[in-house]
Amino acid sequence: MSDEQTKLIQEAVAKALAGNMDMINNIEDRVTRSKAKAALVKAKREAKKGAATSEETPSEEIVQAESPPEKSLNQKVAEAIEKKFPASLAGDDVDGHIQLTGANWFEIAHYLKDNPDFLFDSLQCVTGFDLGIENDLEVRYNLHSMTHNHTIEIRIQTDRKNPKIPSVEQVWRIGDWFERETYDMYGIIFEGHRNMTRILLPDDWEGWPLRKDYETQETYHGIVVQKVKDGWE
């Protein structure tokens, strides 16, 4: 990079930090412009870091000074579950999601759907999840309430060797297909599901494709399955 360019970039970044983006946008050479923008991001990040360290202490004080914060929805749901179904919470940390053990999940689901405070009448999404080759499998449920317009995420872990989770197909009817899809991809068996078969893949497919340790079968109906070459990303 020539000195001229460096100088130009520095100048432009300085102006941009002051709020004037025109100079950066007006740089004619594309390469220089992108470099300038990268430099700007870097500068902004550093500025933020500096600001954060300097302001950390006072902001904490402010939070403490206020009245005890209102309970978040997740806390409320977790407390309700703990009260009604003791020992079914699998973790105390309820920021972002609620971790359940899987016991009583069908009853809990019914409770969450019918409880007038929550009314989670819509199961938005069921995501199968592989926590790593050595670890367990997990299923994540995104629930939503049409009435209250709030959402929560519930996670249930299950053993990799013998993955079993109670089915909620009869609570939310869409669970039928979502659970079949999760079974199809992860081999998690949903107990109580009335039609636990593969949905997207053919019935005679081998293995659970979205597990991290999945290996492609060698032949399928006599057709050799091509292996993915090494080094492909």
Added chain:
Amino acid sequence: MTIDQLMNWIPFGADWPALAFFAAVLVCALTVFLFIAVYALMAIYGEVKISSFMQDKVGPMGQGVGFHAGKWGLLQPVADAVKLILKEDIIPTLADKKLFIMAPFVVFIGAFISFAALPFNQHTVVSDLNIGIFYILAVGSLSVIGIILAGWGSNNKWSLYGGMRSAAQIVSYEIPAALSIITVIMLTGTLSMQGIIEFQKGTIWVILPNWIIFNNPFSFIAFFIFFISGVAECNRTPFDIPEAESELVAGAFTEYSGMRYAFFFLSEYAEMFVISAVATTAFLGGWNSPISGFFDGPGWGLFWFMGKSLFLVFVMLWFRWTFPRLRVDQLMSICWKVFLPFALVNIFGVAIWSLIIG
């Protein structure tokens, strides 16, 4: 040109009447077949082009020389015909071969022999039967047997559906159609096609031509009942549930290909023409000129007859490209709950009208 006239022209007619009769029939049959083939090609072209204009597109087009559809796509029907003739003829392994092969011909015969009684002008009619209109109604129902054969013989569930629907539909709609024709017969007092047309000469209500459609309010309604029932008998949209390409793939014709399929196609168009021609004859004055006393004569007669019939064919095409399709039960309820009572009331209405006014 009745068969009798033709027989008189044949030189050996007096010596071998049977032979002359067969020769005459053969000539007429070939003429009619040729007419159907040419008309079907025109109708296919017409359908393609008319639908294109209705749908804001140009349809088949061609420019310059080479293998394409010719000027304005005029050669498109020829290309279609060649394609259908050259196509592989597939008969499914598990089909009932005899019935499968027979079906297209049975359907075609039903449409084909109806032409025997159609009066194209004052003289041109293959055979002016004294029960002409009755004959056409009777042989018109032959095609339903063919469609059932096709549906059953194909050994395909879609075909079976199509066949059964078609049977129910055609048989049902024949009743209101026949009842509407009865009103005409009551007015004219004859079953002969030429006789019915002769009745409609002159004027009525001062300026209107003396056509049966204008004769009285009941026959006015009867025309619409007959025509709509006719559309249903031809299995055209909005009554095309036996084919219903978005439901039954192609209904009774699903398994057919090549020339066999073309025969179904041909008979559909032929049947459209027959229905239009019967409606023209029975209600629109046949070969009579709309302005009484002007444009008469055999040439004009042919023109008026073809013009009126083809206009009704055009209306059928128009229906097809405008309306969605009815459902089976709705189709049946229209027939039995609307058309049939109206047709019956019409008969009484016409009877009373003729007693009081006529």
Added chain:
Amino acid sequence: MGIVHGDLMTLNIGPQHPSTHGVLRLKVKTDGEIIADVEPVIGYLHRCFEKHCENVTYDQVIPYTDRCDYIAAMNNNFGYAVAVEELMDLKVPERVEYIRVIVSELNRIASHLLALGTFGLDVGAFTPFLYMFRDRERILDLFEVLCGARLLYNYIWVGGLSHDFPNGFEEKIIDFLDYFEPQLDEYNNILTFNKIFIERTADVGVMPAEVAISYGVSGPNLRGSGVKWDLRKDDPYSIYDKFDFNIPVGTGTVGTIGDCWDRYYVRMLEMSESINIVRQAIKALPSGDVHQALPKKIRPPKGSVYKRTESPRGDLGYYIESDGSPIPYRLKMRSPAFTALSVMGEISSGWMMSDVLAILGSLDIVLGEIDR
């Protein structure tokens, strides 16, 4: 409907059939013309979308999202970009937001046109289909001018867009809207209020609101059942809170709330709302840059996000888990058509053969999105 429980005939509609909207198979048990049971069999178009996503970088996922719902690719790109941006806590320039809204609303119109046209085709009306395709073609032409592609745009990127609007593109859009607005009346005349069309669709395939919610049905199908739920209003993402528009819901004008006609008509009304939004957005379109400064390889911080957006077919959700690397650890797409198809068995038994295809058409499914 009295179903006689004698021997039922099993009929396979598809995978090759004129009106299955792709490669779908419906295993139908019929008693004559009356349907006893419908079981959709899917997976014929499965292309391992989620497995692919675990092997490519965040940017490279976008062309795959195009290919999921190929009828409304812009909305799919949009949903994905919004989800990743939420994961990264990224704010995009204002011009980008406006352009995103404009193109995805145009794509919504195009998608609805296709849905309504093929629905007409399913009930036997051929001509409206061609009218709607003629107008859809104009939108595709606009998109071709915009990004060179007619169906799979790869236009909305994480943090920005692939290109800015070309010169004079706003006028082109306005011209199109001026042309298109009167066309809606034409569709209404030829199809919506056609007596036969109403006979065929009103009171048919009624989906009560509870059933719809329990089956996770969303978008126009849910609104057709009378539930006023639209993520653009109820959980606004991007800049949808800045626009003034209505959410049409099914009212049972000609039949029962939640019948096929309502689902159809909601889409018809939504098109004029989309026109309205595009007009507002073009009027307020700010100038500026369309690229957010981002590194070559996006590395969102560790964590997960579930973000829903309103695609033409309903709530399109992306669940993304990042482990801090440039490749998504897990990406799940919650497709609205998947949930819409699952309700098929529930609402179509007891109806007639022809109704099943009308109901299927009214649900507006795209198999690419169902099978992924």
